Amino acid sequence: MSLLTLKNLTKSFGGLMAVNDVSFDVEEGSIIGLIGPNGAGKTTVFNLITGNHRPDRGEIIFNGIHITGMLTHRIVSLGIGRTFQTIRLFQNLTALENVLAGRHARMKSGATGAMLRTPGQKREERDALASALRELSFVGLQEQANQLARNLSYGNQRLLEIARALATEPRLVILDEPASGMNEQETTLLIDLIRMIRDRKITILLIEHDMSLVMRACERIVVLEYGSKIAEGPPSAIKEDPKVIEAYLGTGD
């Protein structure tokens, strides 16, 4: 079954066609890669999915629900978690609190509950803390729980963003260049982590520059160039596709 469907998505910024009539499906339980040269419109596609931008035309259907034009936090609560290409952590808060942010959408208590510290609120806090710590352990950052996000290494900051996205209990996570800034060893661990996420029955859509990562981790690949989709298929086919070789691999990226 298709978990996410993009239909004829189009978005321009001023005169620039950032995304041009892009359609593809993301099957539930798969790992899909979105690749293409710099400025091809990959991040913009992500921003359209998560409601950071509103498409000029086209539709986005997630889990049977039209999410086009919905507010981001609503989309998150429907089950899409994301990370950002340029790290966007809450730098002055601890790693644990960063992950707790992801728990927010799955919690209920408000200001009154907090001030009166009702039994329900206390239970909810305890549970949130426990699951946030579980997600931190999942990405291997349990030791850093009480460190400020800004004091983490670059690679660990990327992992922390993933933990925060996972804490929202997503059915789909979209990762924007998760390996950028990581060394080779970290990248290998990241591939394992991506597979572990998939083993949790979470579907993954990822943008990646590192071709070896994409080829190793993804089951299907969608290729963008100048905002348009130029190819789609399994890694083996994409590797051989002359259009892709010319547009992407040929540029020396």
Add this chain to the structure above:
Amino acid sequence: MNKKLYIYGAISVLLAVAPFFLNAYWVDVLNMIGIYAILALSLNLIVGHAGLFNLGHAAFYAVGAYTAAILNTKFGIPILWLLPASALAAGLFALIIARPIIHLRGDYLCIATIGAGEIVRIALINDIFGITGGPNGIFGIARPVVFDFVIRRPHEFYYFIWLFVAVTIFFFRRLENSRFGRALNYLREDEVAAEGSGINTTHYKLGCFVLGAAWAGMAGDIFAAKMTIIAPESFNFWESVVMFAIVILGGSGSIPGVLLGSFLFVGLPEMFRDFADARMMIFGLAMIIMMIFRTQGILPPTPRTYPVEITEKARVHG
């Protein structure tokens, strides 16, 4: 941690016995410090925690004070019973004001709040709806009564005001360490990331405005009860500036910082009264130096810590 507890304990004891050693004048200074502490703590939710620059907080203080004053003088409702009414009126007013401007970016929002503050002050001066008494304000507000005991003298007010400060600290500490409090910090740190983590940022921006305003409204009720006469001049732009400066200089997002800021801002000028004009100059200079060398304020917040034993448990299960 324990050392901190001793310090806070000692300060509490000191504050509890202070009226026995001070004359009425100084007790009254402490009373004003207490009222500013309540105001600055309420503003701290908006400015310190959510990072929304609000330079019109005096408007909410005014709405609370006038609500209490009008309902008390017109209908004879006891001033303490009007605390919820003041909170409600100020909170509702904040909702109406904030709704159309809340999406504005930092500096624009700041200007809009200044505008809101001025509108309120001018409306009060112009005797809006014929109930605010114009520039002279409202006279003859009744003293608060607790179980037949009339709170009248400065040291009686002292305990009333500082009890309210204590209650405020109690509730706001809990608020800081909750889903609500964290959400404010997330949106201060990075609004896009907060929204992307599933937080309804507009809801929380409005929420902290309404809650902060409601609390300032109650401070207004207390102020009206203490003064028995209120006028628009008590709610001018300078008041908003003082509240704002207390938060920033004391330490944005830090309850101890904001309390210390209230003491310094309201107390110090009183101590140097003899120096007349020079004191405000020195004060201004001190502010400038502070902001250059300690941008995070005198007592910035310490990161929240979470119980470690849960960490161990999670590690076993994880």
